[in-house]
Amino acid sequence: MSLICGLPVLECVYCLACARWVWKRCLYTAGYESENWGLASVDEFEPVPRICRLILAVYEDDIRNPQWAPPGGYGINPDWVILRKDYVDTQGRVTPYLIYLDHDHADIILAVRGLNLAKESDYAIFLDNKLGQTEFHGGYVHNGLLKSAESVFDAECEVLRDLVAKNPTYTLTFIGHSLGAGVVGLLTILALHNRDKLGIERNRIRCYALAPARCMSLNLAIRYSDVINSVVLQDDFLPRSTTGLEVLFKLLFCLPCLLCIMCLKDTCTVEEKKLKDPRRLYAPGRLYHIVERKPFRIGRYPPVVRTAVPVDGRFEYIVLSCNALSDHSIIWMERESQKALDLMLEKDRYMEIPAKQRMRRQESLAQEHSEEYQAALRRAVALNIPQAYSPSKYGTFHEMEVGEDSGRSSGKGSLLSPTNREESWNEFVERLFDVDDSGQMVFKK
Template identity: 50%
Template sequence: MSVSCGAECVCLVGCTRWAWKRCTHVGSDDSVDWPYATLDEFEPVPRICAVILAVYELDLEKPQFAPSSGYCINPSWIVKRVTYEETLGHAPPYIIYADHDHREIILAIRGLNLVRENDYKLLLDNKLGMQMFDGGYVHHGLLKSAIWLLNQESETLRRLWIENGRSYRMIFAGHSLGSGVAALMAEVVVNHRDKLGGIPRSLVRGYAVAPARCMSLNLAVKYSDVIHSVILQDDFLPRTPTPLEDIFKSILCLPCLLFWVCLRDTFISEDRKLRDPRRLYAPGRMYHIVERKFCRCGRFPPEVRTAIPVDGRFEHIVLSCNVTSDHAIIWIEKEAEKALQRMKESSSGTVTTPPIVQRLERLQTIEKEHKDALERAVSLNIPHAVAAEEEPHADSQASTLPPDEAAQPSETPSESGDGSTNWNKLAKKLFEKTESGHLKFTGNQNE
């Protein structure tokens, strides 16, 4: 009897401890030790969020979701606007916008449409460890969508970049489902920059807003100088290690799913998570917009924290009534704009804050953070992680798609006499499968 009572007490204490830790964990805890983002590095985020939000509009002349300051988009600079009917289910709708004021070429992709069957098919086209890419794992369906988009639009992007003096930044941006497509597009382009006119790596950017977990940890850290993830407070998607297809199968009972994920992850050690090469993560450098704090009611002036985390990379679900509302692009754009205005006030001296870091010093800090993150990944024995000094030069880096024909989109156009680039065949040429089943670099990047 005493033994059973003791066991019950142990279980009760354990459950109480788990419940306390989960109930007191708030979104701001994930970035509590991170430094604050500076005005220069965060300045593009609200503007790019507004461009993504514009993709959701049926008619920009009569906007339904316009920000308080408007979209600030010149309609004559919209190069292309593609709808569901034109993508044929291969990708979400998107626009290509040449922002001549800020010298940017933006390809913006919308997020999941809950009433579109093709979006669900895109999410469901994946199994754990199904798609290997550049020494890591990525979401199979999102990679196929990224390749399809590059097959469709790379010539347009290349022409725009060359016609505008080869000095514009090339930005791939997306929200939710589109964030994964945009991040993987940026990753592929970085490895084949010669196919877009030889654009420098420093001019390629990927912005994943409310990001999907689409790539393994070694890739998320490796491309953190190119890809930036923007997360609003308690957003559930970048924190949910459950595969995307399971999330949206359970969309009608999302609270039940999140509770189960919390319970399951309690009994999985951090070491085991880091050792799994197939586990997917939100990509790149993180920008966390924080506006609520523990045991304090209401929203506060938002602040933006940034880092390249390796361990503890948004691994804990937040039990909050805002986990879904913080995923909405409307709220993200609104709070990002507030945060930017607050940074501008701070830099002008109207608010008492620590001195703003000088631009050159901040650029050096960003480079050092990237190098430190790569070394941290190696020290933690992250599968396929590469130290900074061992990382291939940007000009010789190679992406990989498995030679398995089932992994290639059959609908993409083959290489034709018009000189257009077939991104599937280009990536496939880089690697061949050995007798042991491993992928071997063949060095044919320039073919």
């Protein structure tokens, strides 16, 4: 009898708990994720609107006669397009892409577009590949996206190497949107590990992933954050979705189902368990979050761009928003990123920053990014992220080269192994020098 009387109490408690969860999820907005991040500067965000327009150009069948050009056009020279490959050329392994030689900005650009919902062949590109995660250079990546990245690298390695050789001062930039952003993220890692084939230095390689799919484990996302940059517009669902791509495509036209499943899954999973799961995938690199809406307010506000290299709280939750799909659109990303850049430029013009001070600001910005990158690596080690490593306390000499090769070589010592890093100066001298009869130090034979 007492048990039966207690059931209504349990039901009330359960209902209150569910109501509290729904209330918290409804109040959760994308602005909370980046509210403690720093503001992006003009110099680092300037390429984003231009990159959006270049990706939009990949959707055109004829760039010389565009049909969907944004106001002001794509801003590209059709004569500088080195090649463009469509579905027939890629044999269904990857979405269409092009290579563009941007002489105005000293860039060699490889642009991969996202899915076109009107093309059924787009689904086969990712669904026909084996889904799930695969081990890759000391971490885990999405298997289907990795296959697409490898096919692009194998097909265009010779072309990129010739362009790099002919333009020794140009930067090699990989750009993509949506699932194409996941492809270029992994393509960038392939390029970094095969720099000898491309004949290029690490500091000349960079990547911009717009609205990226989760494609790599947390340790890889942080390790390559000095090269890869991800741009997310407000409530975009894809960088937050950990659902398998196969399930995602099935639920793409049933957004409420997707949101309910993801909210339940995220709520019932402890964050520490998420961070320590080596197979859990994340959006790659440094994150740029464009925030343009505020809770309990109607309409869009002047966009603000915040940036960081977060370890925990890295777009972990689906946002219950009617804009979750529209914020994923490359067209909206181009418009809002251009508005944000115009506001930054207006503020800079108002402040009238001299040329010398601008150069100093660029140097300080690079230093700040380096320090933030090192702090993210140390934070990952402190949180016991699987396969995360701490940066050398003696600087960054050969650090990135060793970190990139760590996934391929096992059992061999490196210059930055813990034993060598902790070697004292006296031990180093004794290992390399001897003292002769006259008391002078000479090199050991």
